[in-house]
Amino acid sequence: MAKGLFMYFDIETGYYPGLHHGLAYLMGSVNQDHDIRFLHIFSENHLLEAKDLIEKNDWDFVGSSFTTNQRKYLWELFEKTDVSNQFVIGGGVHPTLDKENTFKEFPEFDAICVGEGETSFLELCNRLDNGQDVSETPSFIFKEVDEAGKFKFKKNPVAPLMHIDDLPFPDYTVFDYKRIIKDGGNVFAMMLGRGCPYQCTYCASSHLWKEYPNPENWVRFPSVKRSIELIKRNLALYPDTQSIIFADDTFTVRKDWIQEFCAAYKKEIGLPFECNARVETIRDEVCEALKSGGVTSIDFGVESGSEWLRNNIVNRKHNNQRIIKCFDFLEKHNIRGFSYNIVGMPFETPAMMKATYELNRHHLKGARYGRAFYYYPYPGTGLHDLSVKYKLLRPKIENLTGYLEAPTVLEVHASHKEIRKWFKKINLLFAVRLMCDRFYLPRAVSEVVVSITQLFWRPLAEIVEPDKSNVVMRNINKKLKLIVKRFRKPGHSVYDSHEVRKIEVSQIQDEIQGEEKKMDNLKEGTIFSEERERTNNPLQL
Incomplete structure (x- = not known):
């Protein structure tokens, strides 16, 4: 042994x-x-x-x-x-x-x-x-x-990717799982599928699949039977679970699997759940299946309100209207939306960061909570290589340990003051929306509160998103979270048990209609051939 x-x-x-x-x-x-x-x-x-x-x-x-x-x-x-x-x-x-x-x-x-x-x-x-x-x-x-x-x-050669049904079940008991789940509001984070077919230049996932001898199997979903069995085993560990987060990179990538899974989940599990999705995968029939299964919130990588930045730098080939349409679908089906955003990316200007704020503030009313993160460069990714090529990264970024700490780029296209400004304004926006939902304020009243707080964003943002060095404000922030945490519904969980590296990832697609058709035809164990051909030139600049 x-x-x-x-x-x-x-x-x-x-x-x-x-x-x-x-x-x-x-x-x-x-x-x-x-x-x-x-x-x-x-x-x-x-x-x-x-x-x-x-x-x-x-x-x-x-x-x-x-x-x-x-x-x-x-x-x-x-x-x-x-x-x-x-x-x-x-x-x-x-x-x-x-x-x-x-x-x-x-x-x-x-x-x-x-x-x-x-x-x-x-x-x-x-x-x-x-x-x-x-x-x-x-x-x-x-x-x-x-x-x-x-x-x-x-x-040595890398071992082939295994079908998830052939793997042993995960052992969460090696973690202090009871504390983690309890502190997260009795929300149990699990992962069913693996892999993502999209090719975002900032994301590690879009490059990891190239290591394997069978990359066509990178996107994998367990059978529905195996999925239900896994969930039941996990729930037996923590019977007080009130909700589940499915931390798959793109939970909705296969419509046929979603429909079959949600029907079985509703019958055999019945707990509310949250998941991650891409805006291109969300349509009426997908929302209907998810809502019927018990979904309460779906998390999306909006990333930027600048179409130029998304299309040319980040490799997310959809326009703002597609994002808005996605959140409109959520509103129609009474599903909360979560919006992930990144600020301080290479080549990003203050006007682009403002566009991210404006998109979330005025057009994504269904995004009841969200987050802005500072860009963090992962070696081996396309955006990291581009940043190195144009000498855009700050020295000693290895001392930065999180995504909420500080900008990682030099002050070439935007000052650090500007980057921090939009980082804090976006996070204040979502924090206030969350607070309003936790206290059951009507949407119209919520928008008035948001407008007022944005006028006084500087002092309020120091409470909501304190700098790491500001110990006093960080302690106040922790106490406020503990208070708000008592009001668990509605709204996204305050403490998030998502995987640390979890940032939404994406795929290059030229037209929305073509994207949706490809999504419908996507079967288990495939990667879009167009994406694989682009591997050697991921930025398409």
Whole structure:
């Protein structure tokens, strides 16, 4: 039986520390026959616990899963911890997207795992247990020393993508799941499907599929039978669950699956739920199925009100009217909308950020809650490469750990003051809408309150979206959230258990009518061929 330690870094991301669905699946796979300890590191105080666990135990391996914006904490851990006698492995989004630099950034790593790890980590554990050569394990890159004493790298083929029905069930008990779900308002976040067919240049998901020998299977949905079984198993862990969030990147990508799933969900589960969607996938029949199944809120990546920025920089080929039409569908079916937005993107001007605010303020009245995030560059993505090419990124952005902390771009197209202004105005807009809904104010009254608060946005925004350095305002903000949290309906949950990296992703499509036809024809295990052809030129500038 292999004995290992697996750490997940989740500190100061701007989200309440939540469940990581991929790691829950991985732990459900390896812990069936092995003894793997899991440590969810969501506070700097946990680094000392990690140091003790590493140094006081003889592990077969010590694994770390992390995103780009969590590197500083891994550096801090390795600086204080003796790992010289351990077999150290890196995994997660950052090592997968930036393999070569990961070994340079972290000389402590003996290997990195590329992509999904359920089958490859299980094989690694089996090889360790049986005394076999671990360097033959698929999906791993191993650092070795040649005869001259120099480092060389053994890159093994990446294991094929597995059908979700063939994977073991996720094990959420490795997390402090009761606290996480309770603090989230008894909302249980789960993930059913995997993959996204869209090609946003800022998103890691649009590049991860290229790692696999069977990328046509990147977009995968479990059978409806398996989905219902998974949900029931999860609910048995936390019977007080009042609502579910399906954290799939694009839950509505297959209309046929949605219709079948919602019918079964209504009959066998019956809890209200939220999900993520793309505006192109929302039509009357989809809303009808979701509403019948119990959906209360749908989250969308609006990202920007500038069509030029969305089309030419971000690779989201739909116009503002399509976004407005989508939220009109939600209003028609009495479904709340959640609007995700990004400010401070490369080439974004103050006028473009204002357009994002205006779109949400005046045209998306159905967006009852939402968020603005600062752009964060992930190495290996198209927008990161473009930012590097034109020297648009600030130095030392590795010290930024979340999406709510500070702008990451230089003051070329907009000052940081302007970026912060629109970041705070947009977040104040959604916070006030949420408050009005929580107190059941009529829509007309809500709009009056929004108008008044926007006149005094500067002092109010400091309460709603305090700077990280403003300790007093951050404490006030926390107390207000605890008060508002008591009014759970209506409105989006105040504490969000969504996956940390969850930002809506998108696809290039030329005409709305053509987009919808393709969506109708999309079957499981396919990726749009047009998107795959664009891989080598994702920006289309």
